[in-house]
Amino acid sequence: MEEKRLAKEVCEQLIQAAYEAKKMSYAPYSNFHVGAALLGKSGRIYPGCNIENAAYTPTNCAERTAVFRAVSDGEREFTAIAVAGDGDDYLAPCGVCRQVLQEFAEPEEFIVLMAGKGMDYRAMTLAELFPASFSKADLEK
Ligand code: THU
Numbered sequence: 001m002e003e004k005r006l007a008k009e010v011c012e013q014l015i016q017a018a019y020e021a022k023k024m025s026y027a028p029y030s031n032f033h034v035g036a037a038l039l040g041k042s043g044r045i046y047p048g049c050n051i052e053n054a055a056y057t058p059t060n061c062a063e064r065t066a067v068f069r070a071v072s073d074g075e076r077e078f079t080a081i082a083v084a085g086d087g088d089d090y091l092a093p094c095g096v097c098r099q100v101l102q103e104f105a106e107p108e109e110f111i112v113l114m115a116g117k118g119m120d121y122r123a124m125t126l127a128e129l130f131p132a133s134f135s136k137a138d139l140e141k
Contacts, residue, residue, distance in 0.1 A: 005123075005125075006079070006123075011082070014037045014039055014045065014082035014113055015037075015113060015115050016037075017035075017037030017045050017047055018037040018047075018082040018084035018113075019035055020035065021035035021036060021037055021047035021048055021062065021084075022034060022084055022085075023035070023049075024047075025049040025062070026049065027052050029052050032086070033049075034050040034061065034062040034083065034084070034085050034091065035047065035048070035049050035083075036048045036049070036061075036063045036081055038063075038067060038070055038078055038081045039079045039081070040075040040077065040078055040079070041078065041079055042075055044070075044075065046067075046075070047069075048063065048064070048069055049065060050062045050065070051065060061093070061096070061097050063081060063101065064096070066081065067097075067100055067101065071104065076104050078104055079110065079111065080110065081093075081101065081110075082114075082115065082121070083112070084115040085115070085116060085117070086116075086117050087116050088116055088117065089116050090115060090116050090120075090121065091114050091116060092112075092114050092129070093112060098129060098133070099133065099134075102126060102130060103135070107125065107126040107130065110125060110126040111123055111124075111125060112124050112129055
């Protein structure tokens with residue numbers, strides 16, 4: 001499916017960038033290290049890692065770190081994100097990150113690449129991952 005929408009080489013480059021970003025993960029409480037790599041429509045790749053906090057709730061997921069970094073750099077339109085963890089299974093973005101991604105994505109087009117500890121990954125659109133959601137369009141109704 002991802003080959004149709006995003007070239008395999010681009011997917012692999014994003015997964016690789018997510019693994020690189022994971023090296024910066026600050027996760028002393030969960031010990032669950034996550035990296036993300038967000039592809040802007042400009043072609044630029046924005047890395048992000050999870051950043052935990054002693055008070056727990058201020059913790060920021062890798063995906064949101066990447067989005068906030070990109071938006072604060074002036075980019076607001078994105079094509080895809082790769083997320084990589086250390087587990088055996090593919091790592092899917094949490095609900096909060098899906099909501100944040102949706103703010104800056106066209107859900108039918110935006111691709112989420114989910115990886116575990118290997119280079120193998122699963123691809124879904126944001127629309128598939130986050131159906132019947134609330135977005136800025138709902139504020140205009
Ligand atoms: N985490 C992410 O960074 N991304 C996800 O998609 C799921 C969870 C982080 C948050 C926290 O630092 C740790 O993983 C355990 O939940």
